[in-house]
Every structure is written in structure tokens, then in C-alpha cells.
Amino acid sequence: GFGARFVRSWLRNSREPRVKTRWTYDDARGRVLLRVDQVHELQGGASAPAFPFLLPVRVTNAGGEVVHHLLEVDKRRDLLEVPSPEAPAQLELDPDGALSALMSIESADPVPVESK
Numbered sequence: 001g002f003g004a005r006f007v008r009s010w011l012r013n014s015r016e017p018r019v020k021t022r023w024t025y026d027d028a029r030g031r032v033l034l035r036v037d038q039v040h041e042l043q044g045g046a047s048a049p050a051f052p053f054l055l056p057v058r059v060t061n062a063g064g065e066v067v068h069h070l071l072e073v074d075k076r077r078d079l080l081e082v083p084s085p086e087a088p089a090q091l092e093l094d095p096d097g098a099l100s101a102l103m104s105i106e107s108a109d110p111v112p113v114e115s116k
Helices: 002-012
Strands: 018-026 031-038 053-060 066-073 077-083 090-093 104-107
Touching: 031 053, 031 066, 053 077, 066 077
Parallel strands: 018 104
Antiparallel strands: 018 031, 031 077, 053 066, 053 090
16 A cells, blocks of 8 residues: 555665645645755765655634645645645644654745746
């Protein structure tokens, strides 16, 4: 299963997985766009393969309503979408710290959606 793929990847690599994230809200589509970059390297500086993992996300709207999502990440650079009828007041990644023993997650403040 998915968990077994993570464990095999984790055992094959000699460094802790490192993840950097950034999110924006796309008002026209009613979605949070979450970019997840796996930035860990192998010893010697070579890019490590992606670690497949499930990323818990908690979205809180302005009224305090909370919605939980579990997103599948399986690429070194992934763009994930989370449905949200309004811009979140708060978006938390791994809110219960389930992944903190296995990897480092760095989350940037939200940025505006870029015009195309």
C-alpha cells in the first residue's frame, strides 16, 4: 500500500525527507492551490527520489468552520487542490504532528494567485 511505499523510500535514503510548501487561493475556482516541493538530497548532493506520503490538511474558514483533508503526495514537485468555497482564514499542514518524526515540513505564508 501507500504507507509501505513511504517506508521503502525512507529506508533507501540516508537523509530525512524535507518538504517546502506554499499555497494560494483561487477565488474563481473555489480552491486552495497547494504546492509541495520535496527538497531533500542524497548524500553527495544528488536529488533524492520523491517520498510518497499522505499529507493531513486542516482548513478553517472565517466563521471558524473546520474541514480536514488527506492529500496524496507522490512527486518531488506536486500541485494539489483543496476545495474551499471561500479563502481560508487558516490552513494547517500536518496539524496533529503525525509526520514530524519522519520529515521536516516548512510552510510559507499564503501568496496571491498570480495572474495569467
